Amino acid sequence: MSNEITLYVNDSPLSFLGKTVMDLLHQLDKPSQGIAVAIDQTVVPKSVWATTMLESDMNVFIFESIAGG
Amino acid sequence: MSSLMIAGHEFSSRLFTGTGKYASADAMMASINASGSELVTLSLRRMDLKHQSDNILQPLQQHGIKLLPNTSGARTAKEAVFAAQLAREALETNWVKLEIHPDPRYLMPDAIETLAAAEELVKQGFVVMPYVHADPVLCKRLEEVGCQCVMPLGSPIGSNMGLASKPFLDIIIEQSQVPVIVDAGIGAPSDAALALEMGADAVLVNTAMAVAQNPAQMSLAFKMAVEAGRLAYESGLGEKRQQAQASSPFTDFVGSLS
Known part of the structure; x- marks a missing residue:
């Protein structure tokens, strides 16, 4: 059986089936270009997305670039 | 016309712009292309x-335009440093337009938080471009902590009021050892031309282009104004005088008829 855990992604609860930050982005079907990920207030560099493990109740924040002056 | 160097990067256009307030990504790209902004x-x-959301990143990158993430939304130095770190990851650039304005009504930049954030970001290897009030003392302090340019305001963001801060911009331009980019409030091409004539190194214009009835044509007008202003500055403007000084020689015209 899969180990389903609950994460808080941008403050909303989310059932997560994978293990790493990269798995989460795949599950959400988000592009990896132009986005940044943080756990609590710490930025997770792209180079370690595939090796950074996510655990139950973690606060994950995903940011994207948008238009602005 | 001379080019502009910031942190070792050469710009042939002295018109910087933003991506906000456009009706569509296509309108934005048409406008940016017309402006010649890099x-x-x-x-x-x-x-x-x-x-x-709309993917505006791809067309910008396809056109080879350098991206400048801002820290808009940050209310403190701590938030701004976090925003800059996120932007560095998302857009793969260590350039950042540092803006901290806690009050949404007037969007006045917080000088104290901005100086603290600038110092920290420079230490972390960022090319820091701080948006500040037209405060000559603050601009000097930002230069001293290692900012690669300063971006004093002409008037409040999006107000189209032009160079309300002109006397203070003159002092900043006269004192600064780093490029001075006038940001915010530039409402018409004549405002941009005036900033460049005064010796500002560049201007950043967003609202005036984006909300024009014809954004691409307005962007072209800004491009021409910035080039005219810079050419005039480099050519050396004449001094202002109280009294008239004839452009034609005073010859004895009437007398010569007799």
């Missing part, structure tokens, strides 16, 4: 997980 600002926000 540096455009972007913001960073928490992603909306339920909806796909």
Whole structure:
């Protein structure tokens, strides 16, 4: 059986089936270009997305670039 | 016309612009192309997980335009440093337009938080471009902590009031050892031309282009104004005088008829 855990992604609860930050982005079907990920207030560099493990109740924040002056 | 160097990067256009307030991504690109701008600002926000947003990144990158993420939305130095770190990851650039304005009504930049954030970001290896009030003392302090340019305001963001801060911009331009980029409030091409004539190194214009009835044509007008202003500055403007000074020689015209 899969180990389903609950994460808080941008403050909303989310059932997560994978293990790493990269798995989460795949599950959400988000592009990896132009986005940044943080756990609590710490930025997770792209180079370690595939090796950074996510655990139950973690606060994950995903940011994207948008238009602005 | 001379080019502009910031942190070892050469710009042939002295008109920087933003990506905000356009009706569509196509309108934005048409406008940026018409402006000739080589540096455009972007913001960073928490992603909306339920909806796909417009991809404005791809067309900008395809046109080889350098991206300048801003820290808009940050209310403190700590938040701004975090925003800059996120932007560095998202857009793969260590350039950042540092803006901290806690009050949404007037969007006045917080000088104290901005100086603290600038110092920290420089230490972390960022090329820091701080948006500040037209405060000559603050601009000097930002230069001293290692900012690669300063971006004093002409008037409040989006107000189209032009160079309300002109006497203070003159002092900043006269004192600064780093490029001075007049940002915010530039409402018409004549405002941009005036800033360049005064010796500002560049201007950043967003609202005036984006909300024009014809954004691409307005952007072209700004391009021409910035070039005219810079050419005039480099050519050496004449001094202002109280009294008239004839452009034609005073010859004895009437007398010569007799």
